[in-house]
Amino acid sequence: MAIQVRLNGEVRELPEGLTVEALLAHLGVKAARVAVEVNETVVTKDRYATHRLGAGDSIEIVAFVGGG
Amino acid sequence: MGDTWSIGTHTFTSRLLVGTGKFPDFPTMQKAHLASGAEVVTVAVRRLDLSAKGEASLLEWIPRHMTLLPNTAACFTADEAIRTARLGRELGMGDLVKLEVIGDPRTLFPDVVGLVEAARVLVKEGFTVLPYTNDDPVTARRLEDAGCAAIMPLGAPIGSGLGIRNPYNLRIIMEAAKVPVLVDAGVGTASDAAIALELGAVAVLMNTAIAGARDPVLMAAAMRDAVAAGRQAFLAGRIPMKLHAAASSPMSGLIGS
Numbered sequence: 001m002a003i004q005v006r007l008n009g010e011v012r013e014l015p016e017g018l019t020v021e022a023l024l025a026h027l028g029v030k031a032a033r034v035a036v037e038v039n040e041t042v043v044t045k046d047r048y049a050t051h052r053l054g055a056g057d058s059i060e061i062v063a064f065v066g067g068g
Numbered sequence: 069m070g071d072t073w074s075i076g077t078h079t080f081t082s083r084l085l086v087g088t089g090k091f092p093d094f095p096t097m098q099k100a101h102l103a104s105g106a107e108v109v110t111v112a113v114r115r116l117d118l119s120a121k122g123e124a125s126l127l128e129w130i131p132r133h134m135t136l137l138p139n140t141a142a143c144f145t146a147d148e149a150i151r152t153a154r155l156g157r158e159l160g161m162g163d164l165v166k167l168e169v170i171g172d173p174r175t176l177f178p179d180v181v182g183l184v185e186a187a188r189v190l191v192k193e194g195f196t197v198l199p200y201t202n203d204d205p206v207t208a209r210r211l212e213d214a215g216c217a218a219i220m221p222l223g224a225p226i227g228s229g230l231g232i233r234n235p236y237n238l239r240i241i242m243e244a245a246k247v248p249v250l251v252d253a254g255v256g257t258a259s260d261a262a263i264a265l266e267l268g269a270v271a272v273l274m275n276t277a278i279a280g281a282r283d284p285v286l287m288a289a290a291m292r293d294a295v296a297a298g299r300q301a302f303l304a305g306r307i308p309m310k311l312h313a314a315a316s317s318p319m320s321g322l323i324g325s
Binding site: 007008009027029033034035036037040042044045060062063064066067068 | 087088090097110111112114115125136138151154158159160227275279
């Protein structure tokens with residue numbers, strides 16, 4: 001089964017039951033370099049392995065960029 | 069103990085804070101950061117480009133001794149700024165945040181109502197909040213009352229290079245504030261940075277003035293020296309301004325008199 005989520009503003013299909021950790025691995029993103037927010041709440045790194053994503057979740061994956 | 073300044077639990081020697089935006093490339097940025105002598109560096113928080121794999125990470129180019137100051141640039145509501153600050157803390161593992169709530173896209177002037185609202189929430193969550201604000205003494209007081217660790221009034225609009233447009237308001241803010249006042253934004257060249265420190269600002273924060281200079285590394289060194297000179301002049305105590313001359317040489321004992 002696939003679920004639909006919104007990932008960084010775009011609608012995406014993901015396998016059901018994916019954890020944040022599995023999502024980052026699926027995307028090829030290094031966990032140490034990013035921060036993750038699900039439904040406007042930060043998911044701290046210690047919860048990446050246990051926080052499961054559900055249908056309709058709004059996910060933001062962010063990193064530091066240059067700024068003043 | 070030298071001439072240091074503190075914000076929250078952090079103590080610094082350099083009075084120049086620098087940005088990471090708009091540099092021509094990362095190696096130039098790194099050289100400029102080292103030439104500036106700065107100990108604090110601002111960074112922005114943005115969506116990761118999921119299609120660009122293996123891109124060079126900004127963090128690898130920031131000297132390790134520097135303290136990261138995540139900003140909430142381009143946030144137009146208190147809610148966006150609060151969420152961005154929380155993500156920045158998660159990324160940087162630090163409590164510092166340069167809080168921006170922007171009210172107008174053309175001038176990038178702050179939305180001071182949203183700013184005070186966001187500051188209250190973030191202070192309660194344990195952030196050390198450094199708000200980017202107007203040169204308005206009343207807003208500065210509201211921010212201080214909200215528990216901000218510093219006040220950062222603008223010298224002029226962000227990236228404008230117009231220098232210190234209202235030194236008198238800045239002095240009024242500094243006179244009243246019990247927290248450090250940093251001038252943030254508007255600096256165009258070295259003399260602007262010196263003026264900020266001469267007025268009594270604890271430090272000055274700039275990005276474009278260095279990153280946008282023809283030679284960013286040389287400008288970073290100029291800013292380092294200007295900030296040091298401005299601070300020394302402030303400590304030395306300048307002479308009052310007078311309308312008429314006051315002779316430096318004796319007016320008596322002239323030959324032929």
